[in-house]
Amino acid sequence: MWNMKQLEYGALARRANQIKKELRQGVRRPYKEVIDVFQGDLHRAGMKPLTFVRQVLAACVYPPLINSSNLPLDVRQRAQEELGRCVGGSVGSYSAAPGIPEIIHSISEFIKRRDGGIPSHPENIYISPGSQWSISNILNVLVNREASPRTGVLIPVPCHNKTVLSITQLGAVAVPYYLSEEQGWALQVEELQRAHESAKGVCNPVALYVINPGNPAGYVQSQKSVLEVIRFAWEKRLFLLVDELYQDCVYGENCEFVSYKRALSEMGPPFSGTVELASFHSVSKGFSGECGLRAGYVELVNLDPAVMKHIHTLFSKDACSPVLGQIALNLMTDPPKPGDPSYLLYKQEIEQIRTVLVHSVKKVHEVVNSLPGFSCPPIEGGLFAFPRLHLTPKAIQKAKELGLQPDTFYCTRLLEEGGVFTGPGWEYGQKEGTYHIRYNTSRALFKVHH
Amino acid sequence: MWNMKQLEYGALARRANQIKKELRQGVRRPYKEVIDVFQGDLHRAGMKPLTFVRQVLAACVYPPLINSSNLPLDVRQRAQEELGRCVGGSVGSYSAAPGIPEIIHSISEFIKRRDGGIPSHPENIYISPGSQWSISNILNVLVNREASPRTGVLIPVPCHNKTVLSITQLGAVAVPYYLSEEQGWALQVEELQRAHESAKGVCNPVALYVINPGNPAGYVQSQKSVLEVIRFAWEKRLFLLVDELYQDCVYGENCEFVSYKRALSEMGPPFSGTVELASFHSVSKGFSGECGLRAGYVELVNLDPAVMKHIHTLFSKDACSPVLGQIALNLMTDPPKPGDPSYLLYKQEIEQIRTVLVHSVKKVHEVVNSLPGFSCPPIEGGLFAFPRLHLTPKAIQKAKELGLQPDTFYCTRLLEEGGVFTGPGWEYGQKEGTYHIRYNTSRALFKVHH
Known part of the structure; x- marks a missing residue:
């Protein structure tokens, strides 16, 4: 069964944070920033939030915006509706425990x-x-x-x-x-x-x-x-x-x-x-x-x-x-519907995100499989790639000498030398004798698209 | 020690919600709305949120507002600063687990x-x-x-x-x-x-x-x-x-x-x-x-x-x-400081809230102690009154016949007949043979002040 000790993870994240801090303090490294593809966080990866969502939330937070002609009519109506469901008309009140x-x-x-x-x-x-x-x-x-x-x-x-x-x-x-x-x-x-x-x-x-x-x-x-x-x-x-x-x-x-x-x-x-x-x-x-x-x-x-x-x-x-x-x-x-003032922009933003994600996944799959020592089945869904690392016996030996899991050894080098922060496969579990890394597929392409 | 069964509370809250629903559906009662003084929720009680807080949050949610001349300069600067601390510049990203x-x-x-x-x-x-x-x-x-x-x-x-x-x-x-x-x-x-x-x-x-x-x-x-x-x-x-x-x-x-x-x-x-x-x-x-x-x-x-x-x-x-x-x-x-554009309004709002709370507490104390069958020591702090109910043996007998705690019986009548939703003392614990009710002191006066 699962070994609890295997779950004492987080050493790489601490190291990544330390490197980020050093870079801010002016320490020189072969890269200027740490590329964090560890988490499945689209905003972190550079995705812009959906305009409709943020406009409605802003008007709920600060209700005078409901009267602002700078916001589309459906946003203002929607904010009014949402506030009507909040006790006391404020997002600062408790709701019922299971939800509004x-x-x-x-x-x-x-x-x-x-x-x-x-x-x-x-x-x-x-x-x-x-x-x-x-x-x-x-x-x-x-x-x-x-x-x-x-x-x-x-x-x-x-x-x-x-x-x-x-x-x-x-x-x-x-x-x-x-x-x-x-x-x-x-x-x-x-x-x-x-x-x-x-x-x-x-x-x-x-x-x-x-x-x-x-x-x-x-x-x-x-x-x-x-x-x-x-x-x-x-x-x-x-x-x-x-x-x-x-x-x-x-x-x-x-x-x-x-x-x-x-x-x-x-x-x-x-x-x-x-x-x-x-x-x-x-x-x-x-x-x-x-x-x-x-x-x-x-x-x-x-x-x-x-x-x-x-x-x-x-x-x-x-x-x-x-x-x-x-x-x-x-x-x-319950997003905007055809005919609503915000519908076209909303649809366009969703399509763009989908396009970026689909492109990213294809690109990642192509690139990974073209690299020696990597293999990855087609990525059908989700936000992550989990390619297999075919490490040489020498690399595995070296990792053991350092007291590291072989994939942690790989991820550590990727972080130290390339400034890329990924997750080692053993943190997610893998068949004995196989090694993987996990990373968010979307980061690189959002950066390009915006 | 504490009896777990005593904690099967919530029946009054369910009844209050039911009455609210019936009132919305047009059922006639001696009152037009349920006055909910059960929770210690200032916005529910009618308090307006602090303008500075809501303006900064709105600009963080919808960053184009940072460029809006309708918001004070310190609000816009503060929102910029707060977003600078969010990964990817978005409140939609995860922060570090212990906090930013x-x-x-x-x-x-x-x-x-x-x-x-x-x-x-x-x-x-x-x-x-x-x-x-x-x-x-x-x-x-x-x-x-x-x-x-x-x-x-x-x-x-x-x-x-x-x-x-x-x-x-x-x-x-x-x-x-x-x-x-x-x-x-x-x-x-x-x-x-x-x-x-x-x-x-x-x-x-x-x-x-x-x-x-x-x-x-x-x-x-x-x-x-x-x-x-x-x-x-x-x-x-x-x-x-x-x-x-x-x-x-x-x-x-x-x-x-x-x-x-x-x-x-x-x-x-x-x-x-x-x-x-x-x-x-x-x-x-x-x-x-x-x-x-x-x-x-x-x-x-x-x-x-x-x-x-x-x-x-x-x-x-x-x-x-x-x-x-x-x-x-x-x-x-870390609120606005003297000299900041938002300082005066912020200070004025805080003072107003404090004034309302102090007045409410005094008023509640006076009124409660002037009612027959009630007593309440001075309220020095917090948001609640917890006066003692001196129930007649007849009322206690009546409650027992109905299978209710005597203070639940009182709170139920207050809700059914007066439309006021309070908490019975036994839900909070009280000395054997004493009865209390709990309610938020601030509700009435916020309604008057705004």
Whole structure:
């Protein structure tokens, strides 16, 4: 199972910050700035925020702007509407703990449209300060700290380390299932079977965590794959935790995002009424890229009323999610419509972002595969590349002598000599004897486009 | 000890929401709107946000406003400065997990000024999405779930129920110490002794939670009282969790806010170098009243480096606090200075808020004490009144017949018949056989002043 010690990461980030500081103080290096492609943060990567979103938020923050003729009429009307939903007409008041009711309703309408009319119920939706927060809190409900054997959660390898950390911190066991790099990081149900078997005698698996589209591996699950995973979860009575943050970031030809909620509903009985599902989305990873506002939502399906009550209590304990983030979530799920004054610019900005992301991904794939010692399957979705590093035995030996993981050794040299800050593969998990690096694909091209 | 079942509160809030909905739908009642004085939310109570704060935030959200001649020069410069501290120049990027370094530095300078020059170290300060979040996470570090006997935390009665909940949810025991209503809700060290003794055989007390100025009881601790509490914590080796959210809300004559940090430092050895202290503050409860932005900070003093490391990990697990909340925290701790274009208006707004709060508190105290069946000691600080209800045996009997706590019965009638939404005393804890209600003192007068 997963080794907690492997998660003592962050040394590279500290070093990158130190180098940035030295550069500001005038220390000379072969480069003038550190290129930070570590995080999946579009604004950091140079993407401009969506004008409509920022105009509405600014008018909500400072309501005299609602009377400003410098802002489009629909922006001003929208700000007025959003403020009407805030207690006391201020984004500075607390909202209801699960979120502003009208915004939750608008999210449910968004999900319904996305899923071809399958109903979504507002009482099953909770807004939170980011999706990681929701994931941790739902895990908190699923994990029984006193259980023996311990509670297990199946998670992909590679996987974002914060997810692993939130499992192990609760005293649960992270049971790894390996994505098939050879098959473009496909999620194979036989591997889920193997992982589930491997847990016997170690822990009691109660949940399966899936991220689709992937991070750090940029796969997009086919409908067939989604159906197989749901059937597997049903057979093994596993709660499905599905991270669908990158649902807008799909680039592969013949790739389409299929939501677990839709697939589950369309399967019909006995699946549709029994498989417990939590699906996560946020304003951070779509085209709004508003990580700093801290807002996401979770939709819960088929949960036992007693569990729902427990979740309600947990989601109420920190007052409410940031109100401006909630409004951004509303703008993302209910954007300008054709005919609205802001529609054309909004559409144009979204198209431009999509174009940049698609170009970036293609370019990264081409360049990486043209380099000796690198290989990378096509990137179908998400914001990251996770190419394999074919290190020479000499490089591996050298890393060992320095007491470093071989890919950390590579990333350290990339940072020290080239000023590029990436993440070493072992922080995300990888098959023994393979090495990878992770980086945000979009940075270089946003810099060129703006 | 505290009974978890008592915390199944929220029925009144649900009823208040239902009545609000019915009123909107045209149902006729003796009143046209529900007067919500349940929460300590100044914007909800009708307070206007501070102009400077909202102008800077709006320009940070929508940077073209930085060029607008409609905004004062210092607002535009300040917005530029704040954006310069955001990665990628956007409030939509993640910040460092503990907070934006320059803002943390500015908070440490604020603390130093407040405390007469006693140093505050940026590495001991963490920004969080509200102070309740920090309190829960620090409790998480202090409470050993596997310990036998269980971990205990001393908490005041009355006390905000979210604090009690965050203790009991961790499997710890909330050990009540009673504030002396007869002495204006004074915190008496003999009562701390009694509470600590009472824990013997039940739990192992490791921490003492204090809120000063108080909520729901509006006391302000004297310097003498603060020193006594610190000395008690030192004797019993208790970690001090000090909620200082209402430090700006001090109204009583001869009352002054004395920070625990300052008192501890001034005591000198052996106290100053050994008593572990966490002090909480936020943008929600000061004169900015920005609850919806979700930002607070904690300053940690004398913590063991191993514990600090653990806290660092916990505070890093949810990415970062909302960036706009962080900026609001910076504007609160580093406001306009004399000579700045925004200074006069800022000062005038702050003075007006203070005047309204002081008037409200006096008025509430007068009115409450003039009503038969009510009594309330002078309100020295905070945002709440917590008067005692002297209910007739008949009323108590009637409540029991309905299966309600007597003060819930009173609050329910106040809501149903008068449209006023308050909190029943038992939700905060009270001496057996006494009954109280809690409400925000400021609502009525803000409505009059604007």
